[in-house]
Amino acid sequence: MAQYQSFIGLEVHIHLLTKTKVFCGCPSSFGDEPNTHVCPVCMGYPGVLPSLNIEAMRMGCTVARALNCTIPERTWFERKQYFYPDMTKNYQISQFASPLGQQGWVDLEGKNGSQAIKKRVRIKECHLEEDAGKMIHTGTVSLLDYNRAGVSLLEIVTEPDMETGEEAELFIRQLRRTVRYLGVCDGNMEEGSLRADANVSINLPGKGLGKKVEIKNLNSSRFVRLGLNYEINRQGEFLDAGRAVVQETRLWNENRDQTEPMRQKENAQDYRYFPEPDLPVFTPEAAFLKRVEESLIELPQARIKRFEKEYGLNEEHAELISDEKALADYFEEAVSAAAALGLVKEDGANRIANWLLSDIRHILAREGTAVSAIGALKLLPKHLAMIVAFTVQGKLSGKNAKQTLEAVVESGRDPELIITEKGWEQLTDPAKIAEAVKSVYASEGAVFAEARAAGDNLKRRHTLTAFLVGKVLAVTGGRADPKIAGAQVEELILERSEA
Ligand code: ADP
Ligand code: ZN
Ligand code: MG
Numbered sequence: 001m002a003q004y005q006s007f008i009g010l011e012v013h014i015h016l017l018t019k020t021k022v023f024c025g026c027p028s029s030f031g032d033e034p035n036t037h038v039c040p041v042c043m044g045y046p047g048v049l050p051s052l053n054i055e056a057m058r059m060g061c062t063v064a065r066a067l068n069c070t071i072p073e074r075t076w077f078e079r080k081q082y083f084y085p086d087m088t089k090n091y092q093i094s095q096f097a098s099p100l101g102q103q104g105w106v107d108l109e110g111k112n113g114s115q116a117i118k119k120r121v122r123i124k125e126c127h128l129e130e131d132a133g134k135m136i137h138t139g140t141v142s143l144l145d146y147n148r149a150g151v152s153l154l155e156i157v158t159e160p161d162m163e164t165g166e167e168a169e170l171f172i173r174q175l176r177r178t179v180r181y182l183g184v185c186d187g188n189m190e191e192g193s194l195r196a197d198a199n200v201s202i203n204l205p206g207k208g209l210g211k212k213v214e215i216k217n218l219n220s221s222r223f224v225r226l227g228l229n230y231e232i233n234r235q236g237e238f239l240d241a242g243r244a245v246v247q248e249t250r251l252w253n254e255n256r257d258q259t260e261p262m263r264q265k266e267n268a269q270d271y272r273y274f275p276e277p278d279l280p281v282f283t284p285e286a287a288f289l290k291r292v293e294e295s296l297i298e299l300p301q302a303r304i305k306r307f308e309k310e311y312g313l314n315e316e317h318a319e320l321i322s323d324e325k326a327l328a329d330y331f332e333e334a335v336s337a338a339a340a341l342g343l344v345k346e347d348g349a350n351r352i353a354n355w356l357l358s359d360i361r362h363i364l365a366r367e368g369t370a371v372s373a374i375g376a377l378k379l380l381p382k383h384l385a386m387i388v389a390f391t392v393q394g395k396l397s398g399k400n401a402k403q404t405l406e407a408v409v410e411s412g413r414d415p416e417l418i419i420t421e422k423g424w425e426q427l428t429d430p431a432k433i434a435e436a437v438k439s440v441y442a443s444e445g446a447v448f449a450e451a452r453a454a455g456d457n458l459k460r461r462h463t464l465t466a467f468l469v470g471k472v473l474a475v476t477g478g479r480a481d482p483k484i485a486g487a488q489v490e491e492l493i494l495e496r497s498e499a
Contacts, residue, residue, distance in 0.1 A: 001236045001237065001240055002240055003205060004202040004204060004235075004236055004239065005206075005207075006163050006164070006200060006201070006232050007160035007161075007162075007200065007201050007202070007203075007209050007210065008161075008163060008165075008167070008168050008200045009158050009160035009161070009162070009198075009199045010156075010157075010158045010162070010168060010196055010197070010198055010199070010224075011155060011156070011157050011158075011196070011197045011198075012156045012157075012175060012194065012195070012196045013131075013153050013154070013155050013156075013194070013196075014153070014154050014179055014184075014185040014187075014193065014194050014195075015152065015153060015185055015186075015193040016055075016056050016059045016060065016154055016184055016185060017059070017183065017184055017185060017186065018053055018055045018056045019055075021037075021042055021053065021130070021151050022052070022053050022128065022130050022150060022151065022152040023041060023042070023050030023052065023053065023093060023130060023150060024039050024050065025039070026038060026039050026042055026150065028151045028152065030147070030148075030191070032147060034145035034147060035144075035145060037146075037147040038147070038149070042130075042146070042149050043089075044087075044088050044089030044090075050276075050278055051279075052279060053152065054288075056152040057100065057128065057288075058291055058292060058295065059152070059154070059182075059184040060100050060101070060126060060127075060128045060152075060154045061100055061101065061288075061289075061292045062182055062292050062296060063101070063126060063154055063156070063178075063179060063184060064100055064102075064104065064126040065292055066178055066296060066299055067104040067105070067123045067126065067156065068104035068105050068106070068123070069101030069102055069103060069123055069125070069126055070102050070103055071100060071101060071102075071284060071289070071292070072098050072099075072102060073283060073284075074098060074281050074282070074283050075098050075099065075281070075282050075284075076095070076098055076275055076276070076279070076281040076282060077093050077094065077095055077128075077276040077279050078273040078274060078275055079091040079092070079093060079094075079273065079276050080092045080096070080129075080271045080273055081273075082271060084132070085133075085135065085142070086134070086135050086144065087133065087149060092129060092130060092132065093129060093276050093279070094127060094128075094129035094130075094273075095128055095129065096127075096273045097273075097275075099125040099126060100128055100282075101123070101125060101126030101127070102125050103122070103124070103125070104122070105120050105122050106121050106175070107119070107120050107121075107301070108120075108121060108167060108170050108174065111315075112169055112170045113166060115164065115166045115167075117166065117167055117170055119161070119162070119167060120161070121158050121159070121161045121162060121167075121171060122158065122161055123156065123157070123158055123159070124157040124158060124159050125157050126155065126156045126157070127154070127155050128152065128153070128154055129154075129155060130149070130151065130152070131149065131150065131151040131153040132148070133146040133147070133148055133149035134147075134148050154185075156175070160199065160201070160209060164228070164229070165224065165226065165227070165228035166225055168225060168228050169224050169225035172194075172224055173221050174300070174301065176189075176221070177300045177322075178299055178300060178301075179194070180324070180325065180372075181299060181300050181325045182297070182299075192219065195219065196218050196221075197216050198214070198218060198228050199212050199213070199214050199215075200212070200213055200215070200228055200232060200235075201235070202232060202235045202236060202239065202245075211244065211245040211247045212247055213231055213235070213245065213247065213248055213249075214248075214249045215227045215231060215249075215250050215251070215252055215259055216249060216251055216262065217251045217252050218252050223254060226252070226257060227259055230257070230258055230259055231250070231259050234259070246264060247264070248263065249261075300325075300328075303322045304318045304319050304322045307321060307322060307328075311335065311346055311349035312346035312350065313350065313353055317350075317353045317357065324371045324372050324374075325372075326372045327356065327371050327372075329375075330356070330375065331353065331356060333381035333382075334352045334356075334384045335349045335352055335385075337381055337382040337384075338351075338352060338388055338389055341385055342389065343385075343388065343389055343392060347392070348388060348389075348392075351388045351391070351392070352384060352388055355384060355387075359402060359405060360384075360405075363377075363405075363406075363409055364377075378408065378410070378411065378412030379405065379409045380412075383408045383414075384405075386414075386415045386416065387404055387405055387408070387415050390404075390416075390419070395419070395425055395426055396419065396424065396425070396426055397473075397478060397480075397481065397482065399473070399478045400419070400425075400478055403422075403424060403478075404418055404424060407422070423477070423479070424478075426480070427476050427479040427480045427481060428481045428484060430484060430488070432476075432480075433485050433488060434488060436472050436475045436476050436480055436485070437472055437485065437488045437489060437492060439475055440471045440472050440475060441492060443471075444468060444471060447464055447467060447468060448492065448493060450464055451464040451465060451468070451493045452493050461493075465486065465489055465490060469482055469486050469489055472488075472489065473485065
């Protein structure tokens with residue numbers, strides 16, 4: 001295939017988590033009995049007036065600012081005319097000439113598969129609109145559920161700055177993380193709370209944009225990547241064969257792993273936009289803008305960087321810990337509790353990250369608790385900090401630390417009490433450990449002899465030593481300090497071989 005340049009622009013729709021719809025008081029909850037959240041306003045009865053849900057505007061502007069967009073001094077709504085049964089009004093209230101967010105950018109940064117990505121993607125605009133209803137086609141009938149009609153929707157449109165499916169997938173992942181951090185969208189792509197349409201064209205290098213194909217029906221970030229890479233390849237084969245790419249809308253078929261034609265779109269559809277006469281122009285006041293800026297908490301990309309710098313986490317761990325705000329908050333709380341217990345900051349942080357990404361992640365999965373609900377665990381951040389501190393101080397063995405963790409998850413009780421009660425405190429008294437070693441020598445004399453005979457075969461000797469130390473630990477109920485036990489076992493092996 002010849003070398004082509006590719007251009008990808010995304011249009012992402014996110015459902016804002018407002019309690020009510022964007023222009024009326026109907027609840028915006030999902031999964032309820034069809035057509036129970038409807039009223040004359042969202043159904044477009046004659047003589048009714050829409051009124052703007054200011055929370056939707058605040059959330060929309062917060063996302064816009066998080067994407068470095070400018071909020072204009074005046075923003076307003078237009079009617080986008082189209083006839084389709086999913087919208088009883090025959091138009092959708094949307095934004096066109098002066099959307100709430102304009103000309104921003106995001107920096108893509110991170111790994112996707114084998115690709116290391118670092119690129120700035122310009123954001124063309126963000127606009128607020130109402131969602132349409134849902135059509136359910138069954139056999140020869142089509143059913144309509146208008147519960148979704150009028151729900152707050154924010155559309156984010158990028159410039160065609162991306163070049164690979166991997167970059168587009170990373171864009172979606174970063175955006176999803178950001179809107180979840182901001183608490184304005186749950187980011188659930190399967191349920192359609194975050195939906196992406198992908199536009200892609202290719203051309204000979206230096207020739208600028210090509211004929212654009214739009215891919216719809218991409219309900220996971222993986223499909224965004226697969227669909228785009230498939231399409232880049234398909235278009236390349238077309239151009240190689242001397243054929244022209246047809247401007248059209250295609251659908252991703254997830255069963256066949258390919259895009260398929262949906263409709264051709266020769267010239268832009270005329271929606272006959274005109275300003276919505278029933279809604280006033282919105283001129284954000286200082287108090288409103290202040291609330292928007294206050295909603296701009298530290299964003300995930302910044303947090304990842306800070307975790308690397310401040311706590312010495314590696315890039316992968318920093319990203320995994322920052323993926324969910326609740327997890328990152330939990331982590332920081334545990335780290336500061338550990339520091340208060342005298343742990344070196346970076347050491348404590350890395351140990352806590354390891355616990356969170358292994359044992360605690362398994363516990364959450366086992367209990368069916370989402371990572372975002374980690375705050376509901378009976379194991380509080382300060383409990384984790386204590387367990388880590390006891391391990392560092394030699395009060396808990398690795399095995400007993402795990403047992404203690406489980407016991408706290410179960411009961412929410414103070415780890416120190418549990419350790420005392422269960423007698424899990426690590427045994428460090430050399431005389432006590434020596435007793436245990438002696439008893440193991442009595443029962444496993446043959447293994448000691450074999451270890452001794454192994455002589456310079458270090459690998460064999462280590463295997464046998466580890467086995468013997470395991471026995472010592474078992475005899476002490478897992479309490480013996482493995483370092484001291486190991487030294488004593490080795491000594492005994494050597495001593496007898498010298499004798
Ligand atoms: P339309 O009017 O067809 O909706 P827009 O100009 O609004 O087109 O752009 C929609 C999306 O398509 C944007 O994300 C934009 O970056 C992208 N896009 C526009 N033209 C091209 C092109 N030739 N190749 C790739 N992407 C494009
Ligand atoms: Zn309504
Ligand atoms: Mg468009």
